Amino acid sequence: AQTIHQWPVAEIKAVGSPLSLGCTIKGKSSPNLYWYWQATGGTLQQLFYSITVGQVESVVQLNLSASRPKDDQFILSTEKLLLSHSGFYLCAWSLWGSQNTLYFGAGTRLSVL
C-alpha cells in the first residue's frame, strides 16, 4: 500500500531563516507530486507540481522553491522566511488515470516569528 510521509510535523522558525520541508511517497512508481499551502483557517492553494524527477513547475510565487531529487521525494525550501510563510503545508500525490484524484499527507505546520 502507498504511504506518504511529511517531515517535520511542525516547525517554529525566525523571520529570515532558511527552511526545508520534505515529503516521501512509498509504494507508487512515478507519481505526480504537489505542494499545497493553507493559511490558518483558509483554503488550499497549490504552490508547485512535478510529474517527473528533476522537473518542477511553479504555480504561484511565494518566495519558495521546490525540487524533486528522487522519484519518491519532493522538497520545499526557501533561504529566507517571511512572516507570510506561516501556515500549513501539504504534500500530495496522484497517478495517471486516477481521475485526477489527489491524496494528501498529514502536513507540516509552520510558524514564522
Add this chain to the structure above:
Amino acid sequence: AQSVTQPDARVTVSEGASLQLRCKYSYSGTPYLFWYVQYPRQGLQLLLKYYSGDPVVQGVNGFEAEFIKSNSSFHLRKASVHWSDSAVYFCAVSANYGSSGNKLIFGIGTLLSVKP
C-alpha cells in the same frame, strides 16, 4: 476560470440530524469533482469523487454527493451525522494542466460542528 463556491462557512447540526453541505462550481469542461474532509491539525482525506456515470456518488462513512449539471452543484449529504463528523469539509474541482499533472481548485471550506 475554474472556481468553487461553498456558501456556508459554518454549519451546526445536532447529532443524528441530516446534513447537506453546499458546493457550486464553475468549470467550462467536464468537471472532476471531489469532497475532502480535514480533521483538526490533520491533512485532507478523500471522502468521495465524481467524474462520470451515476450522478449520485457514495463515499466513506455514509456520505454521498449528487452532481447536478444544470445547477453546477455538487452538494454533500449525510442522513444522520455523528459527533465525530465535526471537521472542515472542502469541495474541489480538478483542472487539468493538459498532459502535465492536474490542479485541484478548492472552495474555502465549511466548518461542520455536530452538537451532542
